[in-house]
Amino acid sequence: MIRLFKIKEKQQELSANSNGKPPGKTQSAGELRLQKDISELNLPNACSISFPNGQDDLMNFEVTIRPDEGYYSGGMFTFTFQISSVYPHDAPKVKCKAKVYHPNIDLDGNVCLNILREDWNPILNINTIIYGLYHLFTEPNHEDPLNAKAAKVLRDNPKLFAFNVKRTMAGGYMGQTLFTRCR
Amino acid sequence: MVESRISSSSRSRDLDKLLLRPGNLVGPTFEPGTQLRDDLQEYARILVVGAGGLGCELLKDLALSGFRNLEVIDMDRIEVSNLNRQFLFRLEDVGQPKAEVAAKRVMERVSGVNIVPHFCRIEEKELEFYSEFSIIVLGLDSVEARSYINAVACGFLEYDSNDEPVEETVKPMVDGGTEGFKGHARVILPGMTPCFECTIWLFPPQVKFPLCTLAETPRTAAHCIEYAHLIKWDEVHSGKSFDPDNPEHMQWVYLEAAKRAQLFGIPGVTYSLTQGVVKNIIPAIASTNAIISAACALETLKIASGCSKTLSNYLTYNGVEGLHTKVTEFVKDKDCLVCGPGIFIELETSVTLKMFIDQLEDHPKLLMSGASVRVGGKNLYMAAPPLLEEMTRSNLGLPLFELMDKSPTGVVHVTGTAGKGDKRQSCLRKLRVAFKAVGIADTDMAGGA
Ligand SMILES: [Zn+2]
Numbered sequence: 001m002i003r004l005f006k007i008k009e010k011q012q013e014l015s016a017n018s019n020g021k022p023p024g025k026t027q028s029a030g031e032l033r034l035q036k037d038i039s040e041l042n043l044p045n046a047c048s049i050s051f052p053n054g055q056d057d058l059m060n061f062e063v064t065i066r067p068d069e070g071y072y073s074g075g076m077f078t079f080t081f082q083i084s085s086v087y088p089h090d091a092p093k094v095k096c097k098a099k100v101y102h103p104n105i106d107l108d109g110n111v112c113l114n115i116l117r118e119d120w121n122p123i124l125n126i127n128t129i130i131y132g133l134y135h136l137f138t139e140p141n142h143e144d145p146l147n148a149k150a151a152k153v154l155r156d157n158p159k160l161f162a163f164n165v166k167r168t169m170a171g172g173y174m175g176q177t178l179f180t181r182c183r
Numbered sequence: 184m185v186e187s188r189i190s191s192s193s194r195s196r197d198l199d200k201l202l203l204r205p206g207n208l209v210g211p212t213f214e215p216g217t218q219l220r221d222d223l224q225e226y227a228r229i230l231v232v233g234a235g236g237l238g239c240e241l242l243k244d245l246a247l248s249g250f251r252n253l254e255v256i257d258m259d260r261i262e263v264s265n266l267n268r269q270f271l272f273r274l275e276d277v278g279q280p281k282a283e284v285a286a287k288r289v290m291e292r293v294s295g296v297n298i299v300p301h302f303c304r305i306e307e308k309e310l311e312f313y314s315e316f317s318i319i320v321l322g323l324d325s326v327e328a329r330s331y332i333n334a335v336a337c338g339f340l341e342y343d344s345n346d347e348p349v350e351e352t353v354k355p356m357v358d359g360g361t362e363g364f365k366g367h368a369r370v371i372l373p374g375m376t377p378c379f380e381c382t383i384w385l386f387p388p389q390v391k392f393p394l395c396t397l398a399e400t401p402r403t404a405a406h407c408i409e410y411a412h413l414i415k416w417d418e419v420h421s422g423k424s425f426d427p428d429n430p431e432h433m434q435w436v437y438l439e440a441a442k443r444a445q446l447f448g449i450p451g452v453t454y455s456l457t458q459g460v461v462k463n464i465i466p467a468i469a470s471t472n473a474i475i476s477a478a479c480a481l482e483t484l485k486i487a488s489g490c491s492k493t494l495s496n497y498l499t500y501n502g503v504e505g506l507h508t509k510v511t512e513f514v515k516d517k518d519c520l521v522c523g524p525g526i527f528i529e530l531e532t533s534v535t536l537k538m539f540i541d542q543l544e545d546h547p548k549l550l551m552s553g554a555s556v557r558v559g560g561k562n563l564y565m566a567a568p569p570l571l572e573e574m575t576r577s578n579l580g581l582p583l584f585e586l587m588d589k590s591p592t593g594v595v596h597v598t599g600t601a602g603k604g605d606k607r608q609s610c611l612r613k614l615r616v617a618f619k620a621v622g623i624a625d626t627d628m629a630g631g632a
Contacts, residue, residue: 026310026331027334029330032520032611039567039598040598055575106398144395
């Protein structure tokens with residue numbers, strides 16, 4: 001219930017009173033939960049995080065993965081994370097910044113990782129996603145292809161796949177596509 | 184003036200039955216009489232958020248319920264596909280801002296009502312804008328927008344020393360929502376009934392298809408649309424982000440989706456389905472909007488006048504098969520970070536951030552170690568990761584009072600490991616901080632009044 005007579009009174013005082021409160025920015029529930037996720041990060045040595053917009057914007061950050069085993073060992077891959085104001089209701093939007101030759105990542109940086117899409121659940125967190133990305137590099141799989149050509153090579157000719165990965169990580173053209181050096 | 188009174192009194196015949204007569208089911212503050220009716224017209228200021236299907240209905244219903252000071256905020260322009268249900272709009276209005284046309288049309292038809300339109304995003308308005316309304320009524324279709332307005336309205340809420348909400352700071356919200364034949368109407372009295380965030384689980388997460396399915400094995404029209412929206416768009420428009428409110432962008436996605444559907448022999452891609460999938464909207468039904476809006480307008484009238492107890496607190500309507508409607512009383516999450524009281528802590532103005540963090544370890548309700556501290560969008564200290572720890576470390580020696588811009592009171596969010604023994608776990612808590620030397624003057628004034 002509101003009390004109209006109080007509103008009446010308040011309208012006269014309003015201008016006088018409104019100075020008492022700090023203007024303050026509205027905090028989204030997503031920002032608060034993200035603060036918790038970030039302060040609890042426990043990353044594998046191969047992963048690091050950075051905040052290009054400084055310490056007060058946690059909603060946009062970058063994660064760099066330097067795989068220490070597997071096909072991509074020695075490479076360096078940076079992902080951008082965009083967090084929604086209703087996180088963790090909505091999953092983060094994650095993209096790979098540079099072109100990478102990978103069966104589960106397309107050439108525009110889209111990532112096929114189940115927990116980013118169909119299997120996202122609010123009990124998951126940023127740490128889970130970073131581990132998920134890390135595993136994409138140690139264990140790329142041909143069953144969820146986003147780059148169908150790379151997936152086919154991985155399935156049919158792992159040696160050629162390993163060679164292609166090395167070649168693209170060194171930078172240069174493969175077919176029509178220019179890869180930047182990332183090692 | 185006299186003439187308009189006469190015409191409005193005949194128009195308010197039914198309303199008068201509610202407002203002029205006593206009753207048994209009325210709210211505790213109800214004082215029937217013409218004074219109440221006049222005050223309602225003069226002093227109640229209602230904000231309608233959204234001027235779409237629900238918003239059009241709400242403006243009409245509220246205007247006809249005797250409210251005279253209405254404002255409406257919406258960032259969209261009218262599209263042809265709106266015209267079947269957003270009944271305030273005509274073909275010649277296509278391309279005009281919804282808020283402006285809706286306000287104009289209702290004012291033309293309902294004498295005495297004044298509606299101020301705001302053609303902008305809800306985030307563009309200052310907090311003061313929202314604080315001036317008696318009640319905020321929501322006719323929205325997105326979780327994000329609801330969550331934002333909820334955070335703003337709950338931000339005005341203050342608690343007294345017994346952790347009870349201070350009545351004058353409660354900003355009531357009435358929230359309507361529809362999806363096809365289903366809908367809900369709810370009353371949110373921050374601090375008294377659950378806020379949007381307390382019950383966010385009521386909104387099921389959006390269905391998301393695996394990207395690899397979209398890229399390799401599409402089977403449905405929605406798969407084709409999401410492929411065009413999520414994958415093809417980026418491939419073609421390097422760097423330019425997709426704007427769901429730009430009709431040209433939507434048209435492009437529709438045409439790409441149609442091409443892909445043809446390639447895979449999948450039927451059913453239409454422009455309106457494209458809009459529906461991309462914006463996650465289930466086609467709206469005019470009658471559902473009308474029913475939900477009527478419920479919302481009535482609740483608004485009840486809150487403003489006290490002429491009846493409000494619904495407590497969540498009404499669902501389902502017209503898919505026959506008709507099913509039900510009111511559920513959800514409960515507040517007492518630890519809700521948005522509407523909950525938080526834990527009260529009183530501090531000296533000289534206390535540094537480091538001392539404050541140390542105090543949290545001994546606080547009986549917290550026992551929190553390794554705390555990170557956030558105030559009003561600023562991270563004062565982050566215990567981890569090392570990069571952020573380093574960036575925020577220099578704050579530790581500064582007085583918290585100064586870090587909080589010398590505000591006598593404020594809300595602080597802390598995260599860390601809290602609890603006792605086996606029950607220690609990481610948690611996020613809201614604290615209400617008051618500074619002693621500054622606070623005392625206020626307390627004296629309150630005591631003396
Ligand atoms: Zn809440």
